[in-house]
Every structure is written in C-alpha cells, then in structure tokens.
Amino acid sequence: MLRLEKRPSPSRFWQGATPVLAVVLTMIAGGIMFALLGKNPVEAIRTIFWDPLFNAQYASYSRPQLLVKAGPLILIATGLSLGFRAGIWNIGAEGQYIMGAIFGAGVGLALYPVETRLVFPLMIVAGIFGGWLWAMIPAILKTRFRTNEILVSLLLVYVAQNILASMALGLMKNPEGGGFPGSRNLSQIPSMANPELIPGTGLHWGVVAAIIVVIAAYIMLQRHILGFQIKLAGQAPRAARFAGVSPERLTVLCMGISGGLAGLAGLFEVTGPAGQISIDFNTGYGFTAIIVAFLGRLNPLGILLAGLLMALTYIGGELASFTLGLPSAAIQAFQGMLLFFLLAVDLLTNFRIRFGTKKEAV
Amino acid sequence: MTGETTRPELLAVSGVTKAYPGVVANSDVSFSIKAGEVHALLGENGAGKSTLVKMIYGLVKPDSGSxxxxxxxxxxxxxxxxRASGVAMVFQHFSLFEALSVAENVALGMENPPKLRDLASRIRKVSEEYGLPLDPDRMVGDLSAGERQRVEIIRCLLQDPKLLIMDEPTSVLTPQEVDILFKTLRQLSAEGTAILYISHKLEEIRALCDEATILRRGKVVATCTPRDRSAREMAELMVGATLTPPERGTKAKGDVALRVAGLSVASPIPFGTSLKNIGFSVAKGEVLGIAGVAGNGQDELLLALSGELRTAPGTLSIDGADVSALGPNDRRRAGLVAAPxxxxxxxxxxxxxxxxxxxxxxxxxxxxxxxxxxxxxxTRSFAEGIVKDFDVRTPGTHVAARALSGGNLQKFVVGRELSQAPTVIVINQPTWGVDAAAAAAIRQAILDRAATGAAVVVISQDLDELLEIADNFAALNEGRLTQPRPVAGLTIDEIGLMMGGAHGMEVAHHAH
Structure with a gap:
C-alpha cells in the first residue's frame, strides 16, 4: 500500500526535479495518447520537441518562431506569477492582452498617418494602460465588494473577445481593406511596427521587454521590500497584515502589474507577429501563460525556461499536426497533461511516498 | 478519595513506546491508576502527555507495550x-457545533441517541447531580467557554465512564469555575470514577490529585504524591533543572507612555468579541497585566493596539501623540511594538x-x-543578534520558523520586538505553550525592558504569570476591561470576580 508522509521541510531536490519529471511523464502519457490515435509515438514526440529546432527542412522557419511565441508567454506569465505568489488569482490575462492590443492599436490608428518616432512609444503606453484598466475592474470589485477575482477576471475575457470582434468589424476596420474585417496592417507602417530586430532570430521588442521584465521581477523578489511583501502575503496573510501590508493595496498592485504586462504583450503582438486587429487575433497566450507561470514554479528564471518549453510544444504541435496529421485537440490535451503532471508530482516536494501496509488511525 | 491502598487497580500501562518520524513521543512508559483515583499526568509541552492519553483513548496505537x-x-x-470499555475524554479544544443546542450536540456524540426530550431530561438530571448547571435547550454558540466545557463533561458522564481523561481543563475557566469543576471531579472520584488529569498548573494538581506521574521527553521521570511536594519541587522534576523566579528591579514610574480611551472596535473575527469602551493608561516602567478567559476580546485588543485594526480618532495615543489612524508600521515608528x-x-x-x-x-x-x-x-545581523541575546536554540538564522520548537520560536518573536528599543510593548500570551525555562527567560526579558523605561501591556490567560510580573492588573470580560488595580493586595477571589466570576453560576454547589 502507498502512504504519503509529510516532510519536515520542503525538499530542495524535488523543487528542482518536479518540472523535469513532469515533462518526462507528459512525454510518456502523451506518447500513449498519440499511439491510441494511430500515430507513431516516438515520431510524434520527436516532431514536437526536436524537429522545430534541428530538422533541416523546417528549422529555418520554426526556430525564430520560438522567441516569437515565448516572448508574450514569458511577459504575461511573469506578471501573473507575482499575483499568484501573493494569493491573488488573475485568470483573465487573455482579456487584458486583448485590451492592451486594442488600446495600443487604437492610439496608433487614431494618429495615422502621422509619421514620428513618438507614435510607437505612445502605443506602448496605451497598451499597458489598456491591460491595466481591464485588470482594475476585478481588482476594485474585489477590494470594494469582496467579489471573487477569479470569476470576474475570467468572465471579462469573454467581454474583451466581443469588443475585439466589434472593433475588427467596425471602428477599427481598414477603410482601404475592401470590406474585409480587420484593421490596417500595423506591421507595415514604419512608425507603428514592431519588427524583427535581428533577421532570422524572431527577436522583437516584446522579447526584449520579456527579458527585462524577468530580470526586474527577479531582483524585486530577491531584494525589494515589495517582493518580500508579495511572498509574505501569499504564505501567511495574517503575518502580512502584522507586517503592515495592506491586502487591498497589494491586490490592486499585483492585478495592475499583471494586467499591464499582459496589455504590453498584446501591443507587441498586434504591431508585430499578428500585424493587425482581427477577429481571431488572440490565440490563447493569456491562458497558456498560467501554465507557464506554474511550470516555472512562479520563479522569473523558471518562467523564462518554461516559456521557451511551452513555445516549443506550440510550434512542435503545429508541425506535428501539419506533418503527421495530429488533431489540434490532441496537442491541446498534450499541453494540458503538462500542467496536470506538474501539479501532481508537485506533491513530492512536501510529501514523501512510503511503501508498506502499516496502518494508523487518523 | 483519601489514598487507601485497598482500591482495585483500574488501568495499568506497561512499557508503552510510540515513535513518530524524528521524535520518540513515549519511551517505555509505565504507570497505573486505581479506581476512584485522581491521577495527574504532569509534564511540559512536548513531554508526551497528549500522545499517551491518545493511546489510552484509542486515537493512536502504541508501537510496543501493553x-x-x-x-x-x-x-x-x-x-x-x-468508550465502550468505559474510557471517556474531555479535550482541550471542544468539538461542538455552535448553531445546535446542547442536547443536539450531546446526541451527535452518541452511538444510539435516545429521543431528544428524554435526552434533555437526562442531561438535566446529570447536571443537577454533579453540580454542573446546564440548560439542554440553549444554543452552544451562546454559551461561555466554561459552559461549553460542561457540555463536553456531561456528554462523557452520560456514558457512565470508569475512567475520565481531562486534557488541560482549567485553561478556559475563571477561578470560580475551577472551584465548581473541582467539586464535580471530587464527587466523581468519591463515586469510584478514576480521573486522569493532564495539566502543567502545579497548584491545581496539589489541590486536586492523589497521585502524579511526571513525564519528561517521553519518559516517566518520577511519580509522587502531589500533596507531599511543593510546587517548586514538582516543577523542577518536570523541567529537570533548578528554576529561579524572575527578579524585579525597583523602578520609579515615569510619565504616561500609552493612553487608551473610549476604544470600541467591532471584531474582524467570525464569532469574535467586539471591544467595548476600553480605557487604560500605562506609564513608562510599568507592566499592566490584562487577564481574562480565552475569547473575551484578547486577540481584538492586540489587533487594535498593534494597528492591524484601525481605531476611531482620539482613542489611542503614544507619548501624547494621537496614533489612532496609523497602521502597524507607523505605530512602530511611533515606538509601539507588538507580539501576537x-x-x-x-x-x-x-x-x-x-x-x-x-x-x-x-x-x-x-x-x-x-x-x-x-x-x-x-537584517541577518539583526536576526543573529536576537538569536544570541535571547538564547534561541537553532542551527542558524537560515532555518524556517516552523522548524523551531514553540519555546524557541517564542523567544525569537518576543526577542525581535524587545530588541527594537520600543517605548511601548504589547504582548499577547508571552509564554503560551512554552517550556518553563524559556517562559522564565521571556518574563525576565520583559521585566528588564520595563526597568529601562518601556511601558508594557501583557495580555495573558495565565494568572500566575500576571501576578508574577505585573504592577497593575485588569481583566477583559466580554470585550470590556475592568479598571486597572495594583497587583499588591489583590486576592484570588477579587481577581476571579474581575474576570466575570462564574458567569452567575457561583451558587451551583450550594443548592446541593
């Protein structure tokens, strides 16, 4: 019989080892799933994890995609991780990401065809503001009326999606687009574009911002009193009050930071890789970033690696559905398994498994 | 109950051992209880008393022994x-539903509960028989801690037990309620029910118990007849060291450092107690002791003083400056430190x-x-200073707080506050669950701070502690604070009445 026994203190070894174990278990369970779908599991796993980077035929296209996809994931996940550490659950980053893109693109389109270097910085500010504003709704409802920020922020995603659709079909529709939905292509307008900075790498301003944010978050958590307060509020809320931390202030702050960063990611996406406001502009980065945040153990450096890994499964998944004909639902299930196994084996950090039949009354 | 040796042996424990990962809770423990005997199980926190009674009550199985x-x-x-074998237990923490009546709560604990009306009349009968007044129709949520304990005791008595185990029963009682309880226990003992009485309050044990088994670090270190020993002797057996009482320096009282006036705050805690019009002042160099049965507003008072609860303007001033509107860190800046x-x-x-x-x-x-x-x-050198000055036993300052024993962590927490050169110190339960040696060190440190001019408020449920260190004494009762009075000359009866007496039940045993 199996028994779980609480460790006297969390295991350092397993803290580092659980993400690796989770990836291995995901490969095994995913392989079984692919086999049941009638595909060669080894080939499928190789296509997902190996081919995007090293296959001679596909790598030239898919390798730059790694940073393109990882950038927004890391940016959003780092913001979310601060709130998650403080016990503030912003599940609506997808909505904040959309609103950042709309606000940022809106400022740019309103100024069109002004051509100065100030346009792009203004759009960045507007993008951050859009995401921040959307996150303030659940934050203020929570602090004023004790609503649940999980529900409110999640439901606001669907509101944002409808605003996005109406923008693409109405207010922001390209007047020269021949009636097709979607805005002007911002990536084609020099003053508004977020270009690839080094050709062939996928590096754009969003990736640069992600790296800066990871470093800033790391320093804040290690050395700044705010980082200490965030950790304290998450681990021991009463001790945090004793230390003079205001839960309301912290909620507004963490929701604001995560919303602003999600908005920033949306802005860089709409001016770069996506190029325009369109009905299907959002691709779920805001939700996937939640997985990335936990896969990275809510640690900025971990999130950097987790974002790259998650981007790889995205690109590899597309490649697998393209070359092997795997259904996209199977790829999503595969990504879901990753989170599931991560949370499941996380138990090993605080508990150890004992084999034996010794029984004890509880 | 005068120790005749003819009484038959009821329970014999021999060579019982129980180990948990990392700690041996009981090692080769043997002792026996005769029918009708009141037997004390004495020891510091962590000595293994709880594990031992849990084994007797069937909650834990021993590794070896019989x-x-x-x-x-x-x-x-x-x-x-x-329970079927006649062993019943009253726990330190009650397991009662506040939204149900006394009779319903008792019925929930029974194998085959009778009709509620029959049960109510049985409860009435038993409560009269043993001088434990209790109305079976009242909601448990409306009862005082002492009355809730009676529910638990009567629940046990209805099973007609041969052995009644009581875990720290007096920690929630006023002195008058303790008297009522002791009369009941003596009556039970005279009727032949054995009582296993767990406590670390030595005077109580001397007053009540026939025999005592003293545990230290899981082992039986002594057995004795409490009436023949002094409290000091038993404490030294319990601790395994000689104890010195704290020394009080003679001090001249200074100006008022902390003034509280008209303080009323709603409790933020569910089923908490709101504070009602509290007023007192503490001078530099003075120790004010605030007594009270648990749940009479102690936690709320600490929160209101530390700044975790904001209070109305003009209710709180430090050195003459109004601090009512300030949060915890601004109050610290003004000179007030607190230890919850x-x-x-x-x-x-x-x-x-x-x-x-x-x-x-x-x-x-x-x-x-x-x-x-x-x-x-x-920060590291501040932490190292606390560890050194207050003798905190730890492998280093890098270890997690929860890895420390209760006493060591308490020394760290109290030391952290006392090390900040405060003008006002507020401490709630400074030595709760702390071993005697650590408790003595903490009390001495508090007195030392007062001697250097700090104004100290000590909130505690341990009367002996307050009488030992306080200059003035007040009691919290349902959120109200009595007028502080000098400790010198107070009698235990007066203190009990300040704490709310026995909630109108003083006459219980006279009716008999």
Missing amino acids: MRLSGAAYAPNEPRQA EERLGHAAAPDMSLVENALLSGATRQGLVKNGFIDWPA
Whole structure:
C-alpha cells in the first residue's frame, strides 16, 4: 500500500526535479495518447520537441518562431506569477492582452498617418494602460465588494473577445481593406511596427521587454521590500497584515502589474507577429501563460525556461499536426497533461511516498 | 478519595513506546491508576502527555507495550472501543457545533441517541447531580467557554465512564469555575470514577490529585504524591533543572507612555468579541497585566493596539501623540511594538527563514530597508543578534520558523520586538505553550525592558504569570476591561470576580 508522509521541510531536490519529471511523464502519457490515435509515438514526440529546432527542412522557419511565441508567454506569465505568489488569482490575462492590443492599436490608428518616432512609444503606453484598466475592474470589485477575482477576471475575457470582434468589424476596420474585417496592417507602417530586430532570430521588442521584465521581477523578489511583501502575503496573510501590508493595496498592485504586462504583450503582438486587429487575433497566450507561470514554479528564471518549453510544444504541435496529421485537440490535451503532471508530482516536494501496509488511525 | 491502598487497580500501562518520524513521543512508559483515583499526568509541552492519553483513548496505537483495563487486556483500535470499555475524554479544544443546542450536540456524540426530550431530561438530571448547571435547550454558540466545557463533561458522564481523561481543563475557566469543576471531579472520584488529569498548573494538581506521574521527553521521570511536594519541587522534576523566579528591579514610574480611551472596535473575527469602551493608561516602567478567559476580546485588543485594526480618532495615543489612524508600521515608528499570540502564521511566517522573519516586523525601526531595497546583511545581523541575546536554540538564522520548537520560536518573536528599543510593548500570551525555562527567560526579558523605561501591556490567560510580573492588573470580560488595580493586595477571589466570576453560576454547589 502507498502512504504519503509529510516532510519536515520542503525538499530542495524535488523543487528542482518536479518540472523535469513532469515533462518526462507528459512525454510518456502523451506518447500513449498519440499511439491510441494511430500515430507513431516516438515520431510524434520527436516532431514536437526536436524537429522545430534541428530538422533541416523546417528549422529555418520554426526556430525564430520560438522567441516569437515565448516572448508574450514569458511577459504575461511573469506578471501573473507575482499575483499568484501573493494569493491573488488573475485568470483573465487573455482579456487584458486583448485590451492592451486594442488600446495600443487604437492610439496608433487614431494618429495615422502621422509619421514620428513618438507614435510607437505612445502605443506602448496605451497598451499597458489598456491591460491595466481591464485588470482594475476585478481588482476594485474585489477590494470594494469582496467579489471573487477569479470569476470576474475570467468572465471579462469573454467581454474583451466581443469588443475585439466589434472593433475588427467596425471602428477599427481598414477603410482601404475592401470590406474585409480587420484593421490596417500595423506591421507595415514604419512608425507603428514592431519588427524583427535581428533577421532570422524572431527577436522583437516584446522579447526584449520579456527579458527585462524577468530580470526586474527577479531582483524585486530577491531584494525589494515589495517582493518580500508579495511572498509574505501569499504564505501567511495574517503575518502580512502584522507586517503592515495592506491586502487591498497589494491586490490592486499585483492585478495592475499583471494586467499591464499582459496589455504590453498584446501591443507587441498586434504591431508585430499578428500585424493587425482581427477577429481571431488572440490565440490563447493569456491562458497558456498560467501554465507557464506554474511550470516555472512562479520563479522569473523558471518562467523564462518554461516559456521557451511551452513555445516549443506550440510550434512542435503545429508541425506535428501539419506533418503527421495530429488533431489540434490532441496537442491541446498534450499541453494540458503538462500542467496536470506538474501539479501532481508537485506533491513530492512536501510529501514523501512510503511503501508498506502499516496502518494508523487518523 | 483519601489514598487507601485497598482500591482495585483500574488501568495499568506497561512499557508503552510510540515513535513518530524524528521524535520518540513515549519511551517505555509505565504507570497505573486505581479506581476512584485522581491521577495527574504532569509534564511540559512536548513531554508526551497528549500522545499517551491518545493511546489510552484509542486515537493512536502504541508501537510496543501493553495496557490492561480492570484486569483484562486493553488495546482500543478507535475511540468508540475505548468508550465502550468505559474510557471517556474531555479535550482541550471542544468539538461542538455552535448553531445546535446542547442536547443536539450531546446526541451527535452518541452511538444510539435516545429521543431528544428524554435526552434533555437526562442531561438535566446529570447536571443537577454533579453540580454542573446546564440548560439542554440553549444554543452552544451562546454559551461561555466554561459552559461549553460542561457540555463536553456531561456528554462523557452520560456514558457512565470508569475512567475520565481531562486534557488541560482549567485553561478556559475563571477561578470560580475551577472551584465548581473541582467539586464535580471530587464527587466523581468519591463515586469510584478514576480521573486522569493532564495539566502543567502545579497548584491545581496539589489541590486536586492523589497521585502524579511526571513525564519528561517521553519518559516517566518520577511519580509522587502531589500533596507531599511543593510546587517548586514538582516543577523542577518536570523541567529537570533548578528554576529561579524572575527578579524585579525597583523602578520609579515615569510619565504616561500609552493612553487608551473610549476604544470600541467591532471584531474582524467570525464569532469574535467586539471591544467595548476600553480605557487604560500605562506609564513608562510599568507592566499592566490584562487577564481574562480565552475569547473575551484578547486577540481584538492586540489587533487594535498593534494597528492591524484601525481605531476611531482620539482613542489611542503614544507619548501624547494621537496614533489612532496609523497602521502597524507607523505605530512602530511611533515606538509601539507588538507580539501576537499565534506564533506561526501571525507573529511569524512559518516557511520563511528567521532572517526574513526578523525583517517582518523589524524593518521599520531597525532601518533595514533603504529606498525600498532590503539590506540583507543588516537584517541577518539583526536576526543573529536576537538569536544570541535571547538564547534561541537553532542551527542558524537560515532555518524556517516552523522548524523551531514553540519555546524557541517564542523567544525569537518576543526577542525581535524587545530588541527594537520600543517605548511601548504589547504582548499577547508571552509564554503560551512554552517550556518553563524559556517562559522564565521571556518574563525576565520583559521585566528588564520595563526597568529601562518601556511601558508594557501583557495580555495573558495565565494568572500566575500576571501576578508574577505585573504592577497593575485588569481583566477583559466580554470585550470590556475592568479598571486597572495594583497587583499588591489583590486576592484570588477579587481577581476571579474581575474576570466575570462564574458567569452567575457561583451558587451551583450550594443548592446541593
């Protein structure tokens, strides 16, 4: 019989080892799933994890995609991780990401065809503001009326999606687009574009911002009193009050930071890789970033690696559905398994498994 | 109940051992109880008393050793078997539903509860028989702690037990309620029910118990007849060291440092007690002791003083300046430090290191944060200073707070506050669950601070502690504070009445 026994203190070894174990278990369970779908599991796993980077035929296209996809994931996940550490659950980053893109693109389109270097910085500010504003709704409802920020922020995603659709079909529709939905292509307008900075790498301003944010978050958590307060509020809320931390202030702050960063990611996406406001502009980065945040153990450096890994499964998944004909639902299930196994084996950090039949009354 | 030796042996425990990962809770423990005997189980926190009674009550199975009850082998697998064999237990923490009546609560604990009306009349009968007044129709949520304990006791008595185990029963009672309880226990004992009485209050044990078994670190270190020993002798057996009472320096009282007037706050805690028009003042060098039965507003008073609860303007001033509107850190800046009762989770973050926990309340007064950035080296040396000055036993300042024993963590928490050169110190339950040696060290440190001119408020449920260190004494009763009075010349009866007497039940035993 199996028994779980609480460790006297969390295991350092397993803290580092659980993400690796989770990836291995995901490969095994995913392989079984692919086999049941009638595909060669080894080939499928190789296509997902190996081919995007090293296959001679596909790598030239898919390798730059790694940073393109990882950038927004890391940016959003780092913001979310601060709130998650403080016990503030912003599940609506997808909505904040959309609103950042709309606000940022809106400022740019309103100024069109002004051509100065100030346009792009203004759009960045507007993008951050859009995401921040959307996150303030659940934050203020929570602090004023004790609503649940999980529900409110999640439901606001669907509101944002409808605003996005109406923008693409109405207010922001390209007047020269021949009636097709979607805005002007911002990536084609020099003053508004977020270009690839080094050709062939996928590096754009969003990736640069992600790296800066990871470093800033790391320093804040290690050395700044705010980082200490965030950790304290998450681990021991009463001790945090004793230390003079205001839960309301912290909620507004963490929701604001995560919303602003999600908005920033949306802005860089709409001016770069996506190029325009369109009905299907959002691709779920805001939700996937939640997985990335936990896969990275809510640690900025971990999130950097987790974002790259998650981007790889995205690109590899597309490649697998393209070359092997795997259904996209199977790829999503595969990504879901990753989170599931991560949370499941996380138990090993605080508990150890004992084999034996010794029984004890509880 | 005068120790005749002819009484038959009821329970014999021989060579019982129980180990948990990392600690041996009981090692080769043997003792026996005769029918009708009141037997004390004495020991410090962590000495293994709880584990031992849990084994007798069937909650925990021993690794080795055996027990005999009335001559027959006794090895209960679960509390139900123990109850069926005539063993009943009253826990320190009650398991009652506040929204149900007394009778309904009693019925919930029974195997085959009778009709509620019959049960109510049985409860009435037993409560009259044993001088424990209790109305079976009242909601438990409306009862005082003492009355709730009676529910638990009557629940046990209805089973007609041969052995009644009581775990620290007096910690929630006023002195008058303690008297009522003791009369009941003596009556039970005279009727032949044996009582296993767990406590660390030595005077009580001397007053009540026939025999005592003293545990230290899981082993039986002595057995004695409490009436023949002094409290000091038993304490030294319990601790395994000689104890010196704290020394009080003679001190001249200074100006008023903390003044509280008209303080009323609604409790933020569910089923908490709101504070009602509290007023007192504490001078520099003075120790004000605030007594009270648990749940009469102690936690709320600490929160209101520390700044975790904001109070109305003009209710609180430090050195003459109004601080009512300030939060915890601004009050620290003004000179007030506080140590809450709950060590893990309130005074300290369990999973954070001692260094981080030193920062938790020390950041403001010790200047550990500059421009928002934490000065870790300075924080570390602050933590190391506390560990050194207050003799905190720990492998280092990097270990998590929860890895420390209760006494050591309490020394760290109290030390952290006392090390900040405060003008006003507020401490709730300074030595709760702390071993005698650590408790003595903490009390001495508090007195030393007062001697250097700090105004100290000590909130405690331990009367002996308050009488030992306080200059003035007041009591909290349902959120109201009595007028502080000098400790010198107070009698235990007066103190009991300040604490609310026996909630109108003083005459209980006279009716008999």
